[in-house]
Amino acid sequence: MTSLRARQKEDRRKRIVASAKTLFRKSGYDRTTIEAIAESAGVSGVTVHNYYGTKAGVLLALVIENDALLLRRLDESLPRDETDLIALTVCFARVVMDHATSHLEKAIWRQVLAAVTAESETPLGRAYAKLDRQLAYVLVNRIEALQRDGHLPARVDPVHLGMALFHLQNARFVQFVSAEGLRPDEIETRLRNDLTALFAVCSR
Amino acid sequence: MTSLRARQKEDRRKRIVASAKTLFRKSGYDRTTIEAIAESAGVSGVTVHNYYGTKAGVLLALVIENDALLLRRLDESLPRDETDLIALTVCFARVVMDHATSHLEKAIWRQVLAAVTAESETPLGRAYAKLDRQLAYVLVNRIEALQRDGHLPARVDPVHLGMALFHLQNARFVQFVSAEGLRPDEIETRLRNDLTALFAVCSR
DNA sequence: GTAAAAATTTTTATTCAATAAAATTTTTGC
């Protein structure tokens, strides 16, 4: 039983986020005012603030919505028969980059990453962190499968390995959006170099 | 031959940054206004903007100044006789965390990290990126020494390895400042787990 | 040493994000 009030709220949320996405893509983040988003969504500017706290909050909400999609897409896009850990991680990174660029420009992703750090202790920040963890677990699950099939030594902890690889991939993603001219291919090479060097250590 | 004008400019810069550091530490980032920094430094608010562009710019300038110190401190603090790569990286991470917390609170570091991403294409953002690269090279140099002394296989590329380890360490640093309650010991454990898992892969 | 010029800061004004309190509208429960 959803009350009228709850439905209206949900409706406004949807309109605000949809308006924001359109405007951010059309005019960029800085040149889009909260008032413009509010007007386009048919609410007052203060309501947008009441709903999302900050302009960055609206952006984060929008990204979280899209990332639910990425989560499914990732699982589909990673080939089930891939046995090479490096190839798997690189593929993961590429799907993330493709998804990102197909939705928003790099300049806006920089705002997203900035907001995530600045607002890490707020509800929306936590929601993003949770999604990030789910993203990491897509990789962890694949690594567990790899280990089950004997493509990885039994001594490696798949959760730790998955997290480490995710962090590394994420660091390269940050680099990707931080430099306008950097192409996915170049990032792929760097990530490959990272992994090759690490796996070549083989100490003790 | 430094002109009077150049000296005065340098002097104002110093006063602005010093005032900002004092005020940020005393009242936090958000509760410190540019006007307050300006007044304490004996200049107008607009001058602060002219010098650093944004409030975050002032913060970044301040951090860059401190990081020059970190660079030296890091090189001193890393034991020369350390032959274990994991121990070396963990030690590196700890020095960075100690340095960070001794200068500014986590909440302010979150603002720093946010500003770095948001302003990656501005001069101050680039200056920070350059310092980051120098920090990474402290690690790279140590790894090269390790390899020279036969503690690392000849097949590993020390630059790639150093960069990868730096990124991993950095990802954990971001986590460190993003969660108020997270202690350096816990981060150290996580980083150790990352490295242990990666080095255990040993594929092909 | 002084007057013109060049450079730099300050003043002034405007836009917009963020926040708070009061006023208004809408929904809900009876």
Place this chain on the structure above:
DNA sequence: GCAAAAATTTTATTGAATAAAAATTTTTAC
């Protein structure tokens, strides 16, 4: 339908950011 509750809008304020004009100071040239 009507009173109470909940939510939105209006109104107002602070502070960051930016731009243009005005004022000041340093430099340069004589």
